[in-house]
Amino acid sequence: MSLRENxxxxxxxxEINGREATPYLGVGARAVSGRKASPLIRSAADYxxxxxxxxPDLKTALANxxxxxxxxxxxxxxFRNGDLIANQIFDAAKELGVKDLVWFPSASFPCHxxxxxxxxxxxxxxIEGSMNGPLGAFCTSGKxxxxxxxxxxxxxxxxxxxGEVRIDIAVIAAPTADAFGNATGDRGPSACGLLGxxxxxxxxxxxxVVVTDNxxxxxxxxxxxxxxxxxxxxxxEQVGLPEKIVSGTTQLTKSPDRLLIAEHCAxxxxxxxxxxDGFSFQAGAGGTALAFAIYLKEMMIEAGVTAxxxxxGSTKYxxxxxxxGLTPVILDGQTFDLDGVRSMRENAGHQxxxxxxxxxxxxxxxxxxMLDVVILGATEVDTDFNANVVTHTDGSLLHxxxxxxxxxxxxxxxxxxxxxxxxxxVILDEVTTLCGPGELIDVIATERGLCIxxxxxxxxxxxxxxxxxxxxxxxxxxxxxxxxGGAPRRAQTTDKVVAAIQWVDGTTIDCVRALE
Amino acid sequence: MRGSHGQASLExxxxxxxxxxxxxxxxxGARGPKVRSDCWIGIEPRDxxxxxxxxxxxxxxxxxxxxxxLLRAGCDALGISHARIRVEDGGAYPWVMMxxxxxxxxxxxxxxDDLLPELxxxxxxxxxxxxxxxxxxYLPGNEPKYMVNAGLHGxxxxxxxxxxxxxxxxKAAARVIVxxxxxxxxxxxxxxxVRINQGEEGLRDLEFVAEHxxxxxxxxxxxxxxxxxxxxxxxxxxxxxxxxxMPIIESAKGVVNAYAIxxxxxxxxxxxxxxxDYTADLGVxxxxxxxxxxxxxEVVVNAARAAGLQAIDxxxxxxxxPEGLKAAVREARGLGxxxxxxxxxxxxxxxHEAFLPTDAEVERACAIVRAFRVAEEQxxxxxxxxSKMIDPPVVKRAQKTVEQALEGGLLGADWLDEEGGx
Numbered sequence: 001m002s003l004r005e006n007x008x009x010x011x012x013x014x015e016i017n018g019r020e021a022t023p024y025l026g027v028g029a030r031a032v033s034g035r036k037a038s039p040l041i042r043s044a045a046d047y048x049x050x051x052x053x054x055x056p057d058l059k060t061a062l063a064n065x066x067x068x069x070x071x072x073x074x075x076x077x078x079f080r081n082g083d084l085i086a087n088q089i090f091d092a093a094k095e096l097g098v099k100d101l102v103w104f105p106s107a108s109f110p111c112h113x114x115x116x117x118x119x120x121x122x123x124x125x126x127i128e129g130s131m132n133g134p135l136g137a138f139c140t141s142g143k144x145x146x147x148x149x150x151x152x153x154x155x156x157x158x159x160x161x162x163g164e165v166r167i168d169i170a171v172i173a174a175p176t177a178d179a180f181g182n183a184t185g186d187r188g189p190s191a192c193g194l195l196g197x198x199x200x201x202x203x204x205x206x207x208x209v210v211v212t213d214n215x216x217x218x219x220x221x222x223x224x225x226x227x228x229x230x231x232x233x234x235x236x237e238q239v240g241l242p243e244k245i246v247s248g249t250t251q252l253t254k255s256p257d258r259l260l261i262a263e264h265c266a267x268x269x270x271x272x273x274x275x276x277d278g279f280s281f282q283a284g285a286g287g288t289a290l291a292f293a294i295y296l297k298e299m300m301i302e303a304g305v306t307a308x309x310x311x312x313g314s315t316k317y318x319x320x321x322x323x324x325g326l327t328p329v330i331l332d333g334q335t336f337d338l339d340g341v342r343s344m345r346e347n348a349g350h351q352x353x354x355x356x357x358x359x360x361x362x363x364x365x366x367x368x369x370m371l372d373v374v375i376l377g378a379t380e381v382d383t384d385f386n387a388n389v390v391t392h393t394d395g396s397l398l399h400x401x402x403x404x405x406x407x408x409x410x411x412x413x414x415x416x417x418x419x420x421x422x423x424x425x426v427i428l429d430e431v432t433t434l435c436g437p438g439e440l441i442d443v444i445a446t447e448r449g450l451c452i453x454x455x456x457x458x459x460x461x462x463x464x465x466x467x468x469x470x471x472x473x474x475x476x477x478x479x480x481x482x483x484x485g486g487a488p489r490r491a492q493t494t495d496k497v498v499a500a501i502q503w504v505d506g507t508t509i510d511c512v513r514a515l516e
Numbered sequence: 517m518r519g520s521h522g523q524a525s526l527e528x529x530x531x532x533x534x535x536x537x538x539x540x541x542x543x544x545g546a547r548g549p550k551v552r553s554d555c556w557i558g559i560e561p562r563d564x565x566x567x568x569x570x571x572x573x574x575x576x577x578x579x580x581x582x583x584x585x586l587l588r589a590g591c592d593a594l595g596i597s598h599a600r601i602r603v604e605d606g607g608a609y610p611w612v613m614m615x616x617x618x619x620x621x622x623x624x625x626x627x628x629d630d631l632l633p634e635l636x637x638x639x640x641x642x643x644x645x646x647x648x649x650x651x652x653x654y655l656p657g658n659e660p661k662y663m664v665n666a667g668l669h670g671x672x673x674x675x676x677x678x679x680x681x682x683x684x685x686x687k688a689a690a691r692v693i694v695x696x697x698x699x700x701x702x703x704x705x706x707x708x709x710v711r712i713n714q715g716e717e718g719l720r721d722l723e724f725v726a727e728h729x730x731x732x733x734x735x736x737x738x739x740x741x742x743x744x745x746x747x748x749x750x751x752x753x754x755x756x757x758x759x760x761x762m763p764i765i766e767s768a769k770g771v772v773n774a775y776a777i778x779x780x781x782x783x784x785x786x787x788x789x790x791x792x793d794y795t796a797d798l799g800v801x802x803x804x805x806x807x808x809x810x811x812x813x814e815v816v817v818n819a820a821r822a823a824g825l826q827a828i829d830x831x832x833x834x835x836x837x838p839e840g841l842k843a844a845v846r847e848a849r850g851l852g853x854x855x856x857x858x859x860x861x862x863x864x865x866x867x868h869e870a871f872l873p874t875d876a877e878v879e880r881a882c883a884i885v886r887a888f889r890v891a892e893e894q895x896x897x898x899x900x901x902x903s904k905m906i907d908p909p910v911v912k913r914a915q916k917t918v919e920q921a922l923e924g925g926l927l928g929a930d931w932l933d934e935e936g937g938x
Contacts, residue, residue: 256861257665394577422552423575423607447668483664485586485610488578 001497008386008434012508016500017102017126017146019164024509027437032505036362037163039204047231051180051218055232058085058211059092062169064232065207067093070100070125071168074205076198077107078173078185078334082244085173085211085236087114094123102146104165105129106156106197107400111244119144128165129156130390130400131499139498140397142514148397148499150390150512152405153333154359154366155502157200161362162506170205172198172225173239177212181230182223185335186344188214190240193314193335193344195224196354202229213239224352247337252294253287257447261416262291264468265375265445270299271466272459274373274412282311282374282407285336288416289375293317300326311358311371314340314350322349331367333358333403359406361505368403371410375445378415380431383473385438385453387415388431390501393424395432395491395515397499405504408440412459419446419480425488427477432491434510435501444473451476492516540602542624544689545616546658551606553661555613557620560600567591567598573605586610590617595628611700612660612693619689632695638702639729643760645785648672649826649855651867652709656681658690663697667704669861670868675709678721679736687717695724707731709762712747719750726754732785737793738763739770741780748781762786762828766793771812774819786855787820788828789813804840806847817852831857838866845870872924873917881917882931884910889932 003011006023013021022030047053055061067073073093075086086105093101099122103115106129113134118124126146131139139148151159159165174183175190185195190213202208202225210225211234220227253259265288269275275296283289283296294317300306307327312318314332316339321327323343331353335341344350358367368374379399380388389404391397407413417426427444442459444451449469452460463470481487493513503509540558547556555573569587573580583605591601594617601620608616611633618631652673655662658681666674676694678687694710711734712721718735725733735747744763751759761783765774771794778787791809795802802808813829820827829848832841845856845867856867873881883901888911891899899906921927 256669259862260668423609424578447665483609485579485582488575489581492577 001495003497006508006510008437008509010434010510012511013147013497013500016149016508021500022507024503024507027439030505030507032162036161037166037204040206051227053181053227053230053233054179055209055234058088058171058209058234058236059095061209061232061234062089062092063096065169065209067096067098067169069098070102071098072102072104072128072166074104074167074170074201075106076172076195076201077105077109078192078195078197079190079240079245080192081109081111082190082241083109083111083173084238084240085171086112089171090115090118090123094118094121099123100125103127103129104167106153107402108132108135110134130402131397132399136397136399140391140395140512140515142494142496142498144498147497148512149502150401150499151502152359152401152504153197153355153403154361154368154406155401155504155506157355157359158361158504158506159502160200160204161360164506167201167205168207170198170201170208172202172208172210172230174210174212174225175239176214176216176220177210177225177233178216178218178220178227179233180218181208181210181225181227181233182218182220183210183212183225183227183230184220184222185224186222186341188212190214190238190242190245191341192240192245193341194332194352196333196352198225199354199356202226207231209234211236211239213237246335246341251287253291255287257418258288259291260447261418261445262288263295264447264450265292265414265416266295266299267468268414268443268445268450268463268466269296269373269412270303271468272462275299275303275305277305278308279305279372280307280309280311280370282371282410284376285313285315286377288377290315290317292375292416293321297321297326311353311367311374312336312340312350314343316340319343319347322347331358355403355406359403359504366406366409368406369409369411371407373412373414374407374410375414375416376404376407378417378426378436380426380428381415381417381441381444382428382431382438383477384430385441385444385473386431386434387436387438387441388433389435391433391491391512393428393432393488393491395493395513397512401435401501405436408436412442413440414443414445415441416445419448419476420484423484425477425480425484427473427480429477429487433501433512437509444476446476448476448479540620540624542620542622542626544619544623544692545608546606547604551604553607553609553612553664554659555603555605555608555616557604557613557616558602559596559620559624559626561596561624561626562598562600564598567596567601569601569603571603571605573603573607575605575607582610583613586613587617590614590631593629593631594618594621594626596621596626599624609660609664609700611696615660615692615696616689619692622688622692633700635699635729636702639699639708641708641729641731642758643707643731645760647707649707649786649828650871651856651858651864652828653706653858653861653864654681654711654831657694657710658682658686660693660697663701666861667702667706669864670704671706671858671861671864672855673707673709673732674703675711675734677711679711679713687713691721691724695728698725698728698730709734711736711764715743719746722747722750722754726751726757726759730757730759732760732762734762734764734788736764736790737766737770738777739767740773741776744777744780744784748783751783759783760785762788764788764790765812765816766790767797768794768812770794771815774815775822778819778823778825784823784825786826786828787816787823788855788857789816789830791830792833813848813851813853821852826854827852828855829853829857831859832863833859835860835863838862841866842870868924871920872926873920875926877917878921878926881914881921882927884914885918886932888914
């Protein structure tokens with residue numbers, strides 16, 4: 001395989017699944033022109049005038065859509081580990097005897113382990129999307145025939161618009177839909193909140209199937225997915241397992257060390273002056289991020305500060321901030337618990353967003369860069385502030401990129417990480433897989449204190465009076481290695497590239513190799 | 517992987533060790549899929565055949581070689597030439613694995629030198645008699661995973677507990693963990709404390725504490741001054757280090773003898789009380805209001821003060837009740853206690869906050885200190901505030917309150933200038 005060195009010094013494949021690839025050029029360095037990819041022309045005259053697009057079952061719908069060898073099938077991940085549909089699509093494809101499909105999910109979960117058999121028997125050729133758990137292990141074992149491609153949520157939209165990925169059939173599982181194909185995620189027995197990750201698929205795919213277990217009379221209101229994009233509607237008994245889609249209540253971390261990291265982050269945000277009237281932040285549903293939001297809320301109340309906007313995924317704790325007037329609006333990308341889903345239905349302070357509004361490279365701006373501060377995680381960080389979010393130090397592929405890369409565009413990006421996990425250092429000389437360039441990462445927040453990127457002299461100065469412990473990243477690394485017993489052995493890999501890691505602009509920032 | 521690594525036919529395997537026996541002559545540590553930052557080691561000494569070591573580790577791909585090197589050196593230092601050894605590792609730090617190896621070897625009857633990790637610079641710090649002891653965090657002595665980051669939470673003291681939090685069967689292994697933790701772990705600014713067992717067991721515990729960087733020993737369930745004198749004498753035999761003592765009163769008899777206990781050793785710096793055992797001794801329930809132990813706590817405060825020691829209150833065992841903790845600390849402070857026990861790191865900041873003087877106290881203290889300064893400047897023998905004369909002890913207490921307020925950030929360093937004198 002031909003490799004080329006990119007602007008980050010990483011050797012990446014010149015070609016990905018037969019398509020020429022552009023090596024990463026640097027932050028903001030890729031300039032593209034021309035026209036975006038466009039969907040096929042369709043005419044209303046070709047669809048039932050009654051608006052009833054129902055098809056009896058998924059297999060028939062796939063056959064109607066002309067499912068054939070080598071096609072690209074897309075799904076969304078709003079049902080997280082409770083998704084029942086992606087597996088059924090490939091069960092049907094297997095029954096139809098179709099081969100070499102490409103699965104293009106917005107993310108995969110451990111529940112998709114079921115699909116390994118189809119990667120083995122040739123039904124699926126490869127996956128372009130996150131590969132977590134068993135799928136990640138399958139990929140890094142070198143057994144997948146094609147090359148995996150990992151993209152951020154924004155990068156997925158960009159890849160569709162650039163024509164890198166042409167979706168043949170999009171299957172959109174929907175908690176509620178009507179026979180015309182209007183669909184929403186905020187209600188129904190499998191309510192998941194939003195369907196934004198399926199929006200590009202609905203607009204650009206050659207053929208779009210909505211699958212629901214809660215068919216309502218036209219019109220399905222609100223509609224997050226417009227029926228005008230939809231070819232067929234399939235009613236099934238169940239689209240997802242509710243208890244695995246959203247948690248009943250979001251669990252706060254009990255780990256004193258993670259709480260300490262969260263408290264450090266919140267104090268930092270307060271003390272450097274980010275927390276002021278009209279500010280904005282994003283924190284996810286991970287234990288540390290959730291605790292950060294709670295600490296920040298207390299500090300906002302104490303200081304009498306209200307936010308201008310907050311970016312979700314909504315959780316109980318963000319909903320409380322909305323209800324208590326600490327923010328006028330939550331911009332939701334997804335929803336993490338039942339309080340979030342309920343509030344989305346009842347409170348006009350929620351605005352649905354999608355990777356287009358929040359992250360898209362080919363948008364005329366996006367929200368990510370407007371955020372004052374964002375708290376993210378990472379599997380590894382290096383002394384140049386580069387970070388990894390997809391592999392562990394042993395080289396195994398275990399996580400997707402999600403919106404992580406896109407969020408690095410915020411005005412202050414904080415990676416909240418323990419400095420080591422169960423004896424395994426998180427702070428290294430060089431990350432195993434580069435997912436985010438250090439120039440975009442401003443602060444590494446650990447239980448031992450915060451390291452500010454030396455490029456951010458403004459933050460260093462602003463932090464001069466905070467009580468949060470500050471330390472140099474090289475000192476932190478030394479301390480971690482003293483505790484853990486030296487630096488860990490680097491991943492032992494072969495030369496075989498099994499997955500490409502794409503940057504937000506569609507260039508290749510790094511790749512993952514098969515393990516020895 | 518199977519291979520020889522030099523020294524006396526040591527074989528190190530990374531398989532599941534199916535060929536190993538189910539029972540072992542000696543073992544130590546924690547095993548099972550949930551184990552973190554710890555390991556289990558079984559040893560079966562034999563007369564010949566060299567060493568056969570099976571390792572299963574969650575950090576095999578990161579530290580496999582490092583682990584093998586440590587085990588080789590450890591067996592060498594312990595004088596083990598022929599044995600079958602199995603290691604089930606859940607990410608144990610090197611000092612933890614060394615402790616487990618030594619404890620398993622001792623359990624199997626292997627005698628010889630200790631397997632001591634290096635004495636870290638953090639273990640060579642000293643303490644002072646008068647330092648603040650508002651919070652002391654209890655950590656179970658046989659649970660190394662809690663130790664490494666404990667100092668980051670900022671307690672005034674960290675107690676590595678060998679007594680009630682350690683199961684009887686694990687006492688010997690816990691001693692080695694505590695010793696190695698004292699030598700290797702940086703507990704930050706916290707005073708380095710160990711709670712030993714009662715009686716003879718406790719005196720044996722001291723051998724694992726005295727020369728290894730411990731600042732203060734808590735002696736449990738003290739009823740007679742003689743018990744404390746025995747600890748004092750044993751420490752003197754073991755070390756020249758000025759190790760301090762904090763007796764714990766936990767029985768009716770202990771309360772009766774509180775003053776004698778407080779004055780039994782020059783090493784005493786504080787006297788504390790344990791209410792679970794005390795209420796059990798009385799045969800009553802421990803209540804939230806604490807009326808059943810009010811007398812005992814007052815006696816302990818009084819005895820401590822009379823002996824010139826700090827009076828330190830018991831732990832607050834409900835981790836999920838921050839408001840209750842704060843109220844309990846304020847009540848303890850009102851009785852004259854200067855410290856409170858913590859069983860979870862998140863209690864520490866709450867305890868420190870609740871030990872701060874109230875705004876009204878700070879305001880009055882500032883006024884008194886200002887008046888004192890004015891009197892000093894004017895060469896007056898008597899300090900007065902308004903129409904009231906202020907006695908010297910009141911001035912002293914006000915000065916202490918101002919110091920606490922400064923430490924706790926309630927007052928700025930320039931507080932004297934801010935509101936312009938008395």
